[in-house]
Amino acid sequence: MTTRTRFAPSPTGFLHIGGARTALFCYLFARRTGGKYLLRVEDTDRERSTAEAVEVIFEGLRWMGLNPDEPPVFQARNAPRHLEVAHQLLREGKAYRCHCSKDEIDQLREQQKTQGLKPRYDGRCRSRSAPVAEGRESVIRLKTPLAGAVAWEDVIQGPVRIENNQLDDLILVRSDGTPTYHLAVVTDDHDMGITHIVRGEDHLNNTPRQIHIIEAMGWTRPVYAHMPLLHGMDGAKLSKRHGAVSVLAYRDAGFLPQAVNNYLARLGWSFGEQEIFTMAELERHFDIAQVGRSAAIFDQAKLEWVNGHHIRATAVQDLVPPLLEQLRRKGIAEPDPAYVAALVPTLQERARTLAEMADKALFYFVAPTAYDDKAVGKHLTAPVLEPFADLVQRLDSLEGWNEALLEATFQATIATHGVKMGKLAQPVRVALTGSDVSPGVYEVLARLGRSESLTRLERCLAFFRRRVAE
RNA sequence: GUCCCGUUCGUCUAGUGGUCAGGACACCGGCCUUUCACGUCGGCAACACGGGUUCGACUCCCGUACGGGACGCCA
Numbered sequence: 058m059t060t061r062t063r064f065a066p067s068p069t070g071f072l073h074i075g076g077a078r079t080a081l082f083c084y085l086f087a088r089r090t091g092g093k094y095l096l097r098v099e100d101t102d103r104e105r106s107t108a109e110a111v112e113v114i115f116e117g118l119r120w121m122g123l124n125p126d127e128p129p130v131f132q133a134r135n136a137p138r139h140l141e142v143a144h145q146l147l148r149e150g151k152a153y154r155c156h157c158s159k160d161e162i163d164q165l166r167e168q169q170k171t172q173g174l175k176p177r178y179d180g181r182c183r184s185r186s187a188p189v190a191e192g193r194e195s196v197i198r199l200k201t202p203l204a205g206a207v208a209w210e211d212v213i214q215g216p217v218r219i220e221n222n223q224l225d226d227l228i229l230v231r232s233d234g235t236p237t238y239h240l241a242v243v244t245d246d247h248d249m250g251i252t253h254i255v256r257g258e259d260h261l262n263n264t265p266r267q268i269h270i271i272e273a274m275g276w277t278r279p280v281y282a283h284m285p286l287l288h289g290m291d292g293a294k295l296s297k298r299h300g301a302v303s304v305l306a307y308r309d310a311g312f313l314p315q316a317v318n319n320y321l322a323r324l325g326w327s328f329g330e331q332e333i334f335t336m337a338e339l340e341r342h343f344d345i346a347q348v349g350r351s352a353a354i355f356d357q358a359k360l361e362w363v364n365g366h367h368i369r370a371t372a373v374q375d376l377v378p379p380l381l382e383q384l385r386r387k388g389i390a391e392p393d394p395a396y397v398a399a400l401v402p403t404l405q406e407r408a409r410t411l412a413e414m415a416d417k418a419l420f421y422f423v424a425p426t427a428y429d430d431k432a433v434g435k436h437l438t439a440p441v442l443e444p445f446a447d448l449v450q451r452l453d454s455l456e457g458w459n460e461a462l463l464e465a466t467f468q469a470t471i472a473t474h475g476v477k478m479g480k481l482a483q484p485v486r487v488a489l490t491g492s493d494v495s496p497g498v499y500e501v502l503a504r505l506g507r508s509e510s511l512t513r514l515e516r517c518l519a520f521f522r523r524r525v526a527e
Numbered sequence: 528g529u530c531c532c533g534u535u536c537g538u539c540u541a542g543u544g545g546u547c548a549g550g551a552c553a554c555c556g557g558c559c560u561u562u563c564a565c566g567u568c569g570g571c572a573a574c575a576c577g578g579g580u581u582c583g584a585c586u587c588c589c590g591u592a593c594g595g596g597a598c599g600c601c602a
Contacts, residue, residue, distance in 0.1 A: 069602075104601090285532090326540090359539065482561030486561080494562055496562095497562090
């Protein structure tokens with residue numbers, strides 16, 4: 058039998074980084090076991106579900122590379138089937154109509170709470186014999202076994218056992234005639250042939266209720282794997298106040314999807330002492346049974362480190378499109394892809410995100426309008442003026458313009474003047490970039506080109522002369 | 528309040544009765560070097576607490592504390 062997993066987001070907002078992790082685990086489990094990974098949109102909350110949210114979630118999953126193996130299922134469309142199941146249970150006496158009003162139940166819960174009990178419906182309609190006034194609203198509730206317990210072997214949590222007396226008769230169909238979450242989930246999972254349910258630990262308490270529906274229908278139980286939740290740096294459940302929680306926010310911040318996947322997979326799971334994984338390696342090694350049971354805290358600093366690794370390991374051509382986007386955001390109207398491709402190798406090991414890479418690439422597009430004060434004070438000093446002027450002269454009369462030639466010119470200059478390379482290279486860096494931090498000077502000169510380089514150098518030389526004269 | 532789960536360096540984790548408790552990020556320092564970064568070497572730093580069980584507990588059991596989740600006609 059081939060395994061089938063599903064990621065089942067509800068489209069009430071963006072794709073949360075925690076949801077993305079759940080999707081990733083579903084996906085990796087399916088890949089590892091040679092099964093299928095499916096997607097089901099749980100849009101049964103008519104009030105909060107939106108088409109925009111569906112699109113945003115799809116976009117997030119697409120970006121992560123977590124594309125389902127079959128077309129997505131939209132739960133709301135299966136409502137007739139869900140109701141059919143509810144009515145079958147009703148006919149078989151496994152469910153019943155409950156006419157209690159919301160107020161009545163609220164009151165009951167309130168009362169139970171003050172008594173220190175777990176608030177739950179007491180099943181008062183279960184054996185109601187008195188006829189009910191015609192037209193009064195009703196819901197359909199499942200008859201939950203009164204005694205006994207539900208137990209299952211959770212792939213991540215281990216053996217789990219919940220006493221039935223902790224449960225109440227859950228609602229299958231609302232008073233407006235629409236199916237509830239539990240009914241829909243169980244029915245769809247069955248109909249979709251889901252064999253393994255990988256989801257957040259927040260669903261652990263839902264599992265026994267869902268198992269009861271499954272048992273009532275005589276369906277086979279899927280295997281469950283409840284993964285620990287993700288927490289923010291303060292230890293609380295990850296939420297908006299923890300900053301970027303939408304996966305698309307990570308894309309926009311310049312992270313690579315393979316890095317996000319890598320980091321997310323390592324949260325709660327490890328494989329020897331390996332930290333960096335390609336998607337293919339994750340598909341090969343990720344073992345959900347080895348996932349730990351405690352919640353993990355999302356650490357952006359480590360994500361950045363992982364991202365830096367992937368930036369260095371990714372082919373230039375694959376870095377160009379997202380980098381172009383980052384550059385546009387920084388105000389570079391129409392960056393030339395070929396030019397950008399030439400710049401990438403000079404920046405790859407200097408950036409942890411593509412946004413940072415774009416920042417560091419800016420000088421390639423715009424000549425410095427001012428020189429960093431500290432850099433000027435440190436490197437544009439009187440003793441270097443002569444060697445620097447001589448270098449500019451030599452570069453100006455250079456025939457040809459490539460890194461080897463440039464280096465030879467620098468070497469000849471320092472030999473003539475008896476200065477150290479650092480003394481000469483730093484002013485050049487300032488002239489070219491405005492600061493004393495940049496990729497190698499030969500690399501920069503080569504990419505900027507002869508004309509632009511000389512323009513920047515001459516301008517700086519003039520500035521340098523004025524400064525020394527003062 | 529009730530039920531369920533968790534607890535090893537600040538963070539992610541290895542560890543399944545006998546280890547100097549290992550690795551990674553971050554942080555600090557050295558090296559490399561035309562700067563930064565990469566790389567590399569080294570440093571700092573943890574078994575929540577209290578009882579058991581045992582010749583011996585991070586590892587097993589019980590309790591406490593702390594944290595999280597769940598208790599909807601939301602999903």
